[in-house]
Amino acid sequence: MSSLAMRLLAAGLRRTRKRPVESVDGARRRLNAPKDDPAPPLWFTRKHRVTRRTVDGFDSYTVLPAQGEPSRSVLYVHGGSYVSEISPWHWVMVAHIVDEGFRVEVPIYGLAPEHTHREVFGFLVAVYRDLLAYTSPERTVFAGDSAGAGLALALTQDLPAHGLPRPARLLLISPWVDLTLSHPDIPRIEVRDPWLSPVWLREAARAWAGGDDPALPSLSPINGPLEDLPPVDLYIGTADVFHPDTRRLNDLIALAGGTPDLYEEEGAIHVFPLVPSPEGRRARAHILRTLRTV
Incomplete structure (x- = not known):
């Protein structure tokens, strides 16, 4: 059975996010609602060195530990159904990774619609090309959650x-890798998902696809080439x-x-590794142990 914290969080999410x-x-x-501010929160900028730059018309944040110059990097692509901005939970995860001695690049990509x-x-x-000026691919990890995990795989x-x-490794949390949502087991799981x-996912996918076939590998990387990938870590709840x-x-x-x-x-x-719960803490600890091997 899931923890009390997980069950309480699920009840709140069902009421405020799903219904x-x-x-x-x-x-x-929701698709047409105003976007949140993607800037990192004040507690985050006080603890880390953060710089923002513009690349191809979009912002990207570089985050470094308070001291030192890391020799390892993570490119972290946030989730949000390709519609929602990076959230405080994402910044907490980024903080955990930076505190392990990583340079973390957080691209703020354009969102649907x-x-x-x-x-x-x-x-x-x-x-990524800019990131390679600081660390080798052998010491670089692509990470992401949900839609961002799908993007990390497609990239x-x-x-x-x-x-x-x-990169040396892929770290994919609850990856959205098939925008068609055609797996026959999804209706059975959907009843349990709070x-x-x-x-919502179909509306978000339609907007993100912009008229293209959602089965395209750039949208559904499960249909793309899976040969010659680096090691892939997958985190998922039932x-x-x-x-x-x-x-x-x-x-x-x-x-x-x-x-x-x-x-x-x-x-x-x-995305349970991002949430405040015993399950999330265990998964984060596992993620950080894995990253230490890079």
């Missing part, structure tokens, strides 16, 4: 086309509608000759 977008009208209201997937890859490639698949090396509404596709991705990477590592938490909700 308002279980109808098409509600989903479209104002932007689509067609604009994001040039930006992310440019951010990794796209790098050879730009003549760039792939956060993600398929109605009360997450992305659970079936994450397990499928794990199996497909293994079939392609890769080395996936699936961290599965019974009863845990979407």
Whole structure:
């Protein structure tokens, strides 16, 4: 059974996050709502060295520990259904990684409905190219959660086309890797998921795709090339509608000759490593132990 903290959080999310977008009208209201400010909170900037720069018309934050020059980097791509800005929970996760002695690059990519997937890859490639001036690919990790995890995987698949090396590792938390939401087990899981509404996800996917086929590998990287990937760490809870596709991705990477590592938490909700709960703390500790090996 999941922890009391997880169950209480799930109840609150069901009321405040899922129910308002279980109808098409509600989903479209959220889609068109004003975006939050992506800037890191004050506690974060007081503890770390933070700089912001513009790359290809979008902002990217570089975060360093208070002291020292790290030789290892993480490119962290935040989630939010391709619609919502980076949140305080994301900045907490970034802080944990920075405090392990990493340079962390946080790209603030354009969001739907104002932007689509067609604009994001040039930006992310440019951010990664800049990052390689500071650390080698052998000491660089791509990480992300939810939509950001899908982007991190799609970016990794796209790098050879730009003549760039792939990172040493992929760390994917509750990855959204199939925008078609066509896995037959999703309706069964959706009843247990207190956060993600398929109605909402389909509206967000439609806006992000911008008229393109959502099955395209740039949108659904589970359909892209899975050969020659670096080691891939997958974190997923069983009360997450992305659970079936994450397990499928794990199996497909293994079939392609890769080395996936699936961290599965019974009863845990979407992006549970980011949330304040015993399950989240255990997963974060596992993530940080893995990063120390890079």
